[in-house]
Amino acid sequence: MASTHSTFKNALIAILATFPSILFYISFLHHHNNEDHSLWNWCNQHPFLLANVMFFLNVNVLFWFIALLQSSLHWMIGLYWMVIPVMLLHFYANHPMAQYNQLRSWIVTILTWIWSIRMLHSYLRRENWQLGVKQDWRYIDMSHQYGKNWWWISFFAIYISQQVLQMGICLPLHVVHSVDKPLNLLDFIATVICIAGVTIAFYADTQLRIFISKNQKLKQLGQPLVPILDKGLWCYSRHPNYFGEQMWWWGLALFGWNLGHSYIFIGAVLNSMCLGYVTMLVEENMVRENYRANAYNLYQKNTSMWIPWLIKSTSNDKGKKN
Structure with a gap:
């Protein structure tokens, strides 16, 4: 209450x-x-x-x-x-x-x-x-x-x-x-990039939310936690939500660049730099937790940080899968 x-x-x-x-x-x-x-x-x-x-x-x-x-x-x-x-x-x-x-x-x-x-x-x-x-x-x-x-x-x-x-x-x-x-082809491209960015970020956040909720239930039941999320979009990128967010801002900047303002990308660059710093902090926190440190180290080695990419190797071990 x-x-x-x-x-x-x-x-x-x-x-x-x-x-x-x-x-x-x-x-x-x-x-x-x-x-x-x-x-x-x-x-x-x-x-x-x-x-x-x-x-x-x-x-x-x-x-x-x-x-x-x-x-x-x-x-x-x-x-x-x-x-x-x-x-x-x-x-x-x-x-x-x-x-x-x-x-x-x-x-x-x-x-x-x-x-x-x-x-x-x-x-x-x-x-x-x-x-x-x-x-x-x-x-x-x-x-x-x-x-x-x-x-x-x-x-x-x-x-x-x-x-x-x-x-x-x-x-x-x-x-x-x-x-x-007047509108031109670059406006269409910028629109597609923005929509793709929002879509990727939405699905990545939803998958992360489901993962966290399942781990919370496991914790309540006293069962071992799943160390890392490596399914869905997270199989191809360690931070697909950040990647989607960057796509949105770079797509938005493309609208301004298309109108003759080349400096417009400075905001998107600053945002990417900030997200880079945040990514570093997040990954430092991930490897501090003993139950997930080894699995996350392997995940880092085999999975792209931002840009979704094919996994470098596969394994039946959940901790080694990327």
Whole structure:
């Protein structure tokens, strides 16, 4: 009962948290033609900078402050990682300076909503449909590392860094709504890549969830745990969910590159670098656990890290199968 009450309270906080930005943006759209108001004129001329200012004040500052009030429980930034791209999409599409091909905008809008819904479903399923109960294990590790200084370091390590990364990978959403050119073959290719990425990530996460659930049942029954997941997509890649996620962002970047902005891939590159670091941390944790260390070492040797590829060898031993 207490858990349900906490989830309801945190859901309400999460819903209300972005109201300052939403209300401000609605007010701006209503008054943007006011030539006597320098603030509205600035907002009208600088959509990307305005998005960054709103992100800094509403997400970085407000979310960080809420986390401090909740005993440094930084859960909202993880939840909104899956929501902010949708918000940015509609921010750019409705901005007075927007100009774009309507069909391309609709395609990117539908793809972004599909990605967001898939991510939210995976996140809530992983959290057992609860909000604010726990936070990312990486934040927990960093809190132990920085100790009493974590309260202020977290602002830069979690929030400022997230702004740089998220505004970078969402740059294609801005470009799509600032250039009006007819659709071509590259738009079709980008669409296929995005759909493939979301599909791969969805099935990989579902297979991982089933694996974890089965191991939890085995643990409750006091039976030996299955050391590694090497079935389905995980037979061809050690991190097919990360691969699918990267495909999505690289496909999205292709939309922007197709519109003449070669720098647009910087966000996808940064995201791949971050996922590379996360992959390293995940694999370090995997080999720390004695019951799976040997099996996972063999799995590493015989299975591609990201890009799905044919297994290098087979064995009847589950620990050696790849």
